Structure formats: C-alpha cells, structure tokens
Amino acid sequence: MDLGLQDRVYVVTGATRGLGLATARELTADGAKVVLSGRDERRAREAAAALGPNAVGVAADNADPDAARRLVETARERFGRFDGVLVSVGGPAPGSAADNTDAQWQTAFESVFLGAVRMARAAAAELGEGGVIGFVLSGSVHEPIPGLTISNGLRPGLAGFAKSLSDDLGPRGIRVVGLLPARIDTDRVRELDALSGDAEAARAGHESRIPLRRYGTPEEFGRTAAFLLSPAASYLTGIMVPVDGGARHGF
Numbered sequence: 156m157d158l159g160l161q162d163r164v165y166v167v168t169g170a171t172r173g174l175g176l177a178t179a180r181e182l183t184a185d186g187a188k189v190v191l192s193g194r195d196e197r198r199a200r201e202a203a204a205a206l207g208p209n210a211v212g213v214a215a216d217n218a219d220p221d222a223a224r225r226l227v228e229t230a231r232e233r234f235g236r237f238d239g240v241l242v243s244v245g246g247p248a249p250g251s252a253a254d255n256t257d258a259q260w261q262t263a264f265e266s267v268f269l270g271a272v273r274m275a276r277a278a279a280a281e282l283g284e285g286g287v288i289g290f291v292l293s294g295s296v297h298e299p300i301p302g303l304t305i306s307n308g309l310r311p312g313l314a315g316f317a318k319s320l321s322d323d324l325g326p327r328g329i330r331v332v333g334l335l336p337a338r339i340d341t342d343r344v345r346e347l348d349a350l351s352g353d354a355e356a357a358r359a360g361h362e363s364r365i366p367l368r369r370y371g372t373p374e375e376f377g378r379t380a381a382f383l384l385s386p387a388a389s390y391l392t393g394i395m396v397p398v399d400g401g402a403r404h405g406f
Contacts, residue, residue, distance in 0.1 A: 159386035161186035163238040166226045168217055168274060171198040173341040174291055175243035177377030178384075183209045185381060188234045190226055217244045217270030218262070223277035231281075239287035239384050240278045242271045246293075246343050247305040249350060255305055263305045268313055275320060275331075284328030287384050290317050294337040294399055302350065314395055321393035330392035332383045337399030338362075340370040366401035 165182055169175040171193030179189045179202070188209040193199040196214035203212030211233050215222040230237040247263030248255065275288050282288070294300065296314040299307040314333055321331035338344055338361050351357040362368055376398050382388055383396065397403045 156387065158185055158382060160381065160384075162188065163386075164188045164190070164230050164234040164236045165238060165384060166190045166192070166230055166240040166274075166278070167243065168192045168215070168222075168226070168241070169243035169245060169291075171195065171202045171212075173243075173245075173343060174336060174339065174373060174376050174380075175241065176202055177373035178241055178243070178380040179210060179377075180206060181374070181377035181381040182384070183207060185385075187381075190230045190233065192222070192226055216266070217242075217274065218265040219270075220273060222270070223274040226274070227277050227281050237278075237281055238285070239282065239289070240274060241289040241291065241380060241384060242274045243291040244270060246303070247309065249302050249347065250304055251302065252304045260305060260308075263309060267306075268309045271313055272316060275316075279320070279324055279329065282327075282329050285386065285389070286328075287330045287332065287388075288317075288320065288324075289331075289380065289384055290314075290333045291380075292317075292333050292335050292395065294335050294397065294403060296333070296335055296395060297397075297403060297405065302347070317395075318393055325392055330389070332388070332391060332393075333395040334376070334380055334383065335395050335397045335399065335403075336371070336376055337397070337402050338365060338370045339376050339398070340372055344370070364402060365399070369400065371398060371400055 167179045170179045170191035192215040199212030203210040248259045293310045295307045348354040348357040
C-alpha cells in the first residue's frame with residue numbers, strides 16, 4: 156500500500172530515541188523528509204544522520220516557548236514545505252499523588268502539556284489542507300496507570316485539547332490524531348518495569364494482561380504513527396488510537 160508519503164515533510168519532536176525515533180524512521184523509509192528534535196544536540200544530529208539525507212536533527216526542548224517556531228522554520232528552510240507534526244515527549248517523573256513535588260508537576264506541565272499545545276498552535280498556523288497534527292499520548296488517557304500520577308493528570312487533558320483542535324481545524328482540511336501507546340518495548344517502559352524491583356516479573360505480569368501476550372515493538376508503533384500521519388488516513392481525525400496489543404477492553 157502506498158501511503159503517499161513521498162517528499163512530504165514532517166516535524167517529529169522527542170525523536171532521538173523510542174517512539175519518536177521509530178516514527179521518524181518509518182516516515183523516511185517511505186519517502187518522507189523529517190526534522191527530528193531532541194534536547195541533546197549531538198544525539199539529535201546522530202539520530203538524523205542514521206536516517207540518511209532526508210532527515211535533519213535539531214536541538215530543541217518542548218518546554219522552550221521558541222522551539223515550535225524554530226522547528227517549523229527549519230522544515231521549510233531545509234526541505235521547502237511543511238506537512239505535519241508528531242508531538243512526542245519523554246514521560247514525566249513517576250510517583251504517587253502524595254509524593255510528586257510542585258517542581259515535578261511544573262516541569263512536566265511545561266514540556267508534556269504546554270509544549271505540545273505550543274507546537275500544535277504553531278503547526279496549525281502554517282499548515283494547509285491535507286496537513287496533520289499528531290500527539291503521542293498514553294493509555295492513561297482512558298485509565299490511570301499506577302505510579303504515574305503526573306502522566307495520569309496531564310495526558311487526558313491533552314487528549315481533550317487534541318479533540319477540540321480537531322473540531323477547530325477540520326473545516327480547513329487539517330487533521331488531528333492521537334496515539335495511545337501502552338507497553339511498548341522502549342527504554343522508558345523498561346525503566347518503569349525496573350522500579351518494581353524485579354523487572355522480569357513486572358514484564359511477565361503486564362504481558363499476561365495483554366491479549367497478544369507480549370510488549371509491542373517501537374517499529375510497530377512507528378508504522379501505526381506513519382499511517383495516521385499519511386494521506387492514506389485522510390478521513391481520520393479527532394481519534395485516539397490505542398497501540399496496546401488489545402490491553403484496553405473498552406471500545
């Protein structure tokens with residue numbers, strides 16, 4: 156199936172590793188061009204170099220109010236157009252409702268929530284018909300995840316923002332989609348498993364509750380994201396797609 160990605164240009168934030176990098180890899184493999192960002196300049200450049208000449212790495216922190224503008228400008232200057240963005244950001248600090256500090260909440264709000272809102276606004280101002288804005292969220296949009304109170308508080312609100320944005324931008328032919336990963340085999344998920352004290356037992360317990368009985372791979376997530384960002388998904392907007400091996404049992 157031709158996704159129609161040839162020569163389209165996307166910004167992918169938080170893309171030096173994990174789900175963002177997997178998505179950037181799938182996009183470039185199908186002919187798209189990508190501006191990928193991460194907080195560390197060296198890692199951003201190395202990640203882009205590994206993807207080839209159709210990728211460029213930029214040091215940018217989602218919490219920086221100027222980051223969104225710089226990333227969109229880089230897409231236009233380097234590749235001559237801008238077709239969409241996938242907003243991905245590292246997960247906030249784990250902890251319980253009683254333990255997380257004000258500083259942790261503030262840091263997470265600036266990067267996970269407000270940074271994503273700024274990126275979406277900047278994209279919306281530049282995109283034309285056929286453009287797309289994607290958000291990497293979490294299964295916590297539907298159900299709180301134990302030990303991730305900050306994520307449980309911020310991700311559902313961002314999903315609500317995404318839905319409102321889809322209503323606003325739909326008449327302009329701009330789509331808005333969200334992805335809800337659960338147990339994907341990334342460094343972040345392995346770190347969370349290790350917090351239990353027995354990472355192997357934690358993983359086995361999670362896998363037993365997933366109908367497919369395994370963690371997903373970053374590549375599987377990346378292929379799903381690439382499809383949703385592509386013209387092949389041109390009539391999909393305002394949706395939240397679980398990428399969880401069937402772990403969510405509601406519709």
